[in-house]
Amino acid sequence: MEVRKEVEVDKLDALRLMAENFGNPLELVREAISNSYDAGANNIKITIKREPWEGLQRWIVKNLDDGAGMVLDEIPSNQNTGNIRNFFSLGKSMRKGETQGHAVGEKGLGIKIAFHSEYLNISTWAGGDFPLYKIRCYKPWARIFEGKLPEYEYEASADKGKPYDSHFTEIEIVGFYDNDGTHFRADEIDDYIRWFTKWGSFEERIRKHLLNEQAAIKLHLGKLRPPPSGFVTLIAPGDTSPRQIPFGHPFPDIGFDKIQPNEKLDTVISKLSGISFEDMVDRLEQAKKKHWRYIPKVGILKDIPDVTWQAIISVEGEDAKRNYNPYLRQRHRSEKYTYKAEDRYGLWFCKDFFCIHQPIMLQWRYSVKRANELVLKFY
Ligand SMILES: Nc1ncnc2c1ncn2[C@@H]1O[C@H](COP(=O)(O)OP(=O)(O)O)[C@@H](O)[C@H]1O
Numbered sequence: 001m002e003v004r005k006e007v008e009v010d011k012l013d014a015l016r017l018m019a020e021n022f023g024n025p026l027e028l029v030r031e032a033i034s035n036s037y038d039a040g041a042n043n044i045k046i047t048i049k050r051e052p053w054e055g056l057q058r059w060i061v062k063n064l065d066d067g068a069g070m071v072l073d074e075i076p077s078n079q080n081t082g083n084i085r086n087f088f089s090l091g092k093s094m095r096k097g098e099t100q101g102h103a104v105g106e107k108g109l110g111i112k113i114a115f116h117s118e119y120l121n122i123s124t125w126a127g128g129d130f131p132l133y134k135i136r137c138y139k140p141w142a143r144i145f146e147g148k149l150p151e152y153e154y155e156a157s158a159d160k161g162k163p164y165d166s167h168f169t170e171i172e173i174v175g176f177y178d179n180d181g182t183h184f185r186a187d188e189i190d191d192y193i194r195w196f197t198k199w200g201s202f203e204e205r206i207r208k209h210l211l212n213e214q215a216a217i218k219l220h221l222g223k224l225r226p227p228p229s230g231f232v233t234l235i236a237p238g239d240t241s242p243r244q245i246p247f248g249h250p251f252p253d254i255g256f257d258k259i260q261p262n263e264k265l266d267t268v269i270s271k272l273s274g275i276s277f278e279d280m281v282d283r284l285e286q287a288k289k290k291h292w293r294y295i296p297k298v299g300i301l302k303d304i305p306d307v308t309w310q311a312i313i314s315v316e317g318e319d320a321k322r323n324y325n326p327y328l329r330q331r332h333r334s335e336k337y338t339y340k341a342e343d344r345y346g347l348w349f350c351k352d353f354f355c356i357h358q359p360i361m362l363q364w365r366y367s368v369k370r371a372n373e374l375v376l377k378f379y
């Protein structure tokens with residue numbers, strides 16, 4: 001006799017595992033930005049501050065966006081509209097399949113890390129005649145550890161005294177990740193947003209530098225939503241006024257050097273052959289100040305031909321890097337947020353056009369006639 005059994009899933013354990021450990025509390029900012037982007041937001045305001053909550057100092061992270069908002073049971077007005085139930089459910093997402101090819105979210109997991117907190121407070125309005133929803137979730141993490149599923153309560157108000165002119169979502173998270181605030185300073189968050197969130201996507205660079213439309217279609221860039229025209233406004237410790245972060249990963253402005261745009265790196269280097277070692281060092285010294293254009297590359301995976309990849313290579317001299325990146329460490333140490341070039345520059349693996357995996361340092365050996373071997377290191 002054949003016996004069939006269903007796979008069993010422990011809901012509580014699944015929730016706990018999702019939100020238990022992560023490398024950096026700023027992942028909350030990454031997930032919130034992804035969701036705002038998916039909701040079609042053009043502007044996001046992120047406020048991070050320490051304030052008393054229930055009598056104790058707590059870190060409070062607030063993410064306000066002008067995206068399409070969320071509904072509960074109503075039929076959403078457009079494909080960007082989010083859903084409150086999905087916000088609180090594991091594995092439920094409206095960002096699935098072809099209907100929203102550009103979406104960063106797809107698994108309904110991302111924002112569940114917010115359960116690792118003491119309090120969630122959400123206001124959202126999908127615009128028009130939709131009600132304004134206020135949702136509260138009290139001590140989700142403590143509940144999980146008491147063996148209970150978190151609960152949320154909501155209030156729908158139809159009154160027209162909407163706090164904003166347009167549809168919006170505001171998510172407030174109190175005491176995230178056991179109230180860990182080690183990374184919550186303006187410089188570090190600013191840098192994190194430009195490198196490790198959807199707001200730091202390099203998709204526009206690829207689009208701009210692709211040779212023709214055909215290549216862009218091959219890249220499926222046509223599916224991406226138009227880049228947000230607004231800013232992330234960041235209000236965080238260390239700043240006296242808000243700072244504004246435009247969409248897209250920063251690159252040095254196109255250089256002033258004589259090297260042809262999109263010239264192959266091999267060609268560039270081989271031009272250096274036949275010159276004296278002193279000349280070469282001199283040229284490299286100069287090259288510090290320069291950079292070569294971004295070199296976009298596209299392809300398909302050899303063994304899985306339905307998977308396409310895109311790459312962008314930006315060769316930047318030391319000074320060129322420093323010109324746009326204020327967080328590169330100078331020789332003297334300082335109290336400010338900084339890092340070494342080799343800790344940040346190198347080969348990155350990306351998803352949705354932003355960095356997700358540790359860089360690999362690239363080294364390139366180059367033999368100079370009659371002289372020593374020269375090792376170029378690329379950070
Ligand atoms: N800022 C937001 N605006 C509108 N909807 C949102 C927002 N944040 C979350 N949501 C809703 O919550 C759901 C779950 O989010 P998440 O757990 O990050 O999974 P995913 O992004 O993969 O769908 C989203 O699918 C969306 O419906």
Ligand SMILES: [Mg+2]
Pocket residue numbers: 031034035104105106109110111
């Ligand atoms: Mg998400």
